[in-house]
Amino acid sequence: MSEENNNLGDDLKKGAEEALDAAKETANEFAEEAKETFNEVTGENKKVLAGILGILFGSLGIHKFVLGYNKEGIIQLIISVVTCGAGGIVGLIEGIIYLTKSDDEFYQTYQVGKKPWF
Structure with missing residues (x-):
């Protein structure tokens, strides 16, 4: 049972890290697009x-x-x-x-x- 809890915790941690990386990438893309749009004004x-x-x-x-x-x-x-x-x-x-x-x-x-x- 303890082994399953450790695996579940590792899976959750890995999923959270992947979600964080995806959020960072999306935020960077948005920032770049906003800069391009602002520079065109x-x-x-x-x-x-x-x-x-x-x-x-x-x-x-x-x-x-x-x-x-x-x-x-x-x-x-x-x-x-x-x-x-x-x-x-x-x-x-x-x-x-x-x-x-x-x-x-x-x-x-x-x-x-x-x-x-x-």
Whole structure:
């Protein structure tokens, strides 16, 4: 009986390891596809994406990360945590500004000129 329990335990351990490997592989594939998709987003698409994310999730700074402003995104997140979410108004305002700019003006200001705030 003890021998059967050991074999069962080994089988369960082996199955769990295989499931973990499969999950890791799937996650890596998803991450690679997401990177490819994100890198294809340019111009007007990036403007709309950043604007909507700024309006909906401005306090998290996601719109900053979309535009490649990692340091500013982290600052936005910290400000929102410190102010209990009140700092999210900055993201809301920026999202509205992004969407009201022309495509060329947005591109020149935030992608070429790298203006991180407002």
